[in-house]
Amino acid sequence: MIPAQFDYVAPATVEEALALLAEHGDEAKVMAGGQSLLPVLRMRLNAPGVVVDISRIEELRSITDDGDAIRIGAGATYQDVLDSDLVREHLTLLHQAVAEVADPQIRHRGTVCGALAHADPAGDVGAPALALDAQMVIRGSEGERTVPGSEFFVDLFETAVGEGELLTAVVIPKHTGWGSHYEKFVRVSHQWAIVGVAVTVRVEGGTIAEAKVGLTNMGSTPLRAPAVEAALVGQPASEEAIGAICAQVGEGTDPPSDLNGQADYRRHVAGVLTRRAVLAAAGA
Incomplete structure (x- = not known):
């Protein structure tokens, strides 16, 4: 059309x-x-x-080291993110998730901030951004403000970006040395995620010291799983220890029911994917 x-x-x-x-x-x-x-x-x-x-605005195309965080401008493409040594070293989870976005043609044109602003709950960057405690930088006629990821996604395709404002960057704290994994379930290659799970963990002496879990397509917005995150802390990085915890990740979520699967099916899949992702991130 x-x-x-x-x-x-x-x-x-x-x-x-x-x-x-x-x-x-x-x-x-x-x-x-x-x-x-x-x-x-x-x-x-x-x-x-x-x-x-806004793709020709040069100041929005950069990916820079902000000390304790990495700043990704609104014009930086998925491929720019994949090519960035800063992202690969300090934001491994985001790098892994972006590698799962569609195909090379789209990755060379699409942008991380564009996907965040579009706010499709089935998109691959929202859950990793939440799990990495991203901060969204929004500019308008009255100046610049920073919104935490937990407040950025308002509803389906709706964000905290107001009329007359631009999402100009996303600033993500470094997670250097953390283990991470993005697990995405699709029926055909390059499909939107039926369910996706973004996990990053810090392991000390074989025990999970910190855990962050983001969920793709498990509600009208990307989600965090704080109860599962808290329960994982202090657990040994083994399937026996974390299996039952990860199985509960779908509790309290409201995933869609469609031709790809009913809500209960998605909750079950989310538990399976979370277990896989946590084990992979922890190196178990």
């Missing part, structure tokens, strides 16, 4: 982009890599009057 007609602008600075958003209001739609927006436009699920392409 051909999209409805719209105007296209490609500002060179964040200030220009914000001015365009202020001028056009809810008629404007922001595009970074376009891998989420363009299918929506083609299906005419949205018909903006103007598309503001």
Whole structure:
């Protein structure tokens, strides 16, 4: 299907982009890599009057070391993230999850921040971002604010980014030396996750000292599993010790029921994937 007609602008600075958003209001739609927006436009699920392409804003393309954290700009593509030694060393979980995103063509165009702003609960970066305690940097006409990942995802396809604002970066604390694993269940290659589990753990002397677990497509937003995280702490990194704990990861979640599986099925799969991911992350 051909999209409805719209105007296209490609500002060179964040200030220009914000001015365009202020001028056009809810008629404007922001595009970074376009891998989420363009299918929506083609299906005419949205018909903006103007598309503001921020991919040419140079200051948004960087991935930098911020001391205790890594800052990923809104223009950095999935492939930029995969190619980054900083991400590979300090944010291994994110690196692993991004490697599971679609195919090379999409990874060379799509962006991590674009996926976060799109907020599809089946997307591969939301759960790892939550598990890594990401902070989202949002800029608007009144300045810049930082929103923790736990407050960023509001509902299905809805985030804390307000009208006239831009998600300009995600800042993620370093998890250097932590074990990590992203386990994704799909029926066919390159499919959206039916269920996904993002795990990072810090192991000391064969015992789990800290654990963080994020869930993909187990509700209307990406989720953390704090009860499972707390229960894993102090446990030996063995299947016998963690199996029953991981099986409870779906409790309290509200996954969808669709052609790929009913909610109860997804809860069961989430438990299986969590056990696998924790064992892999802990090196067991």
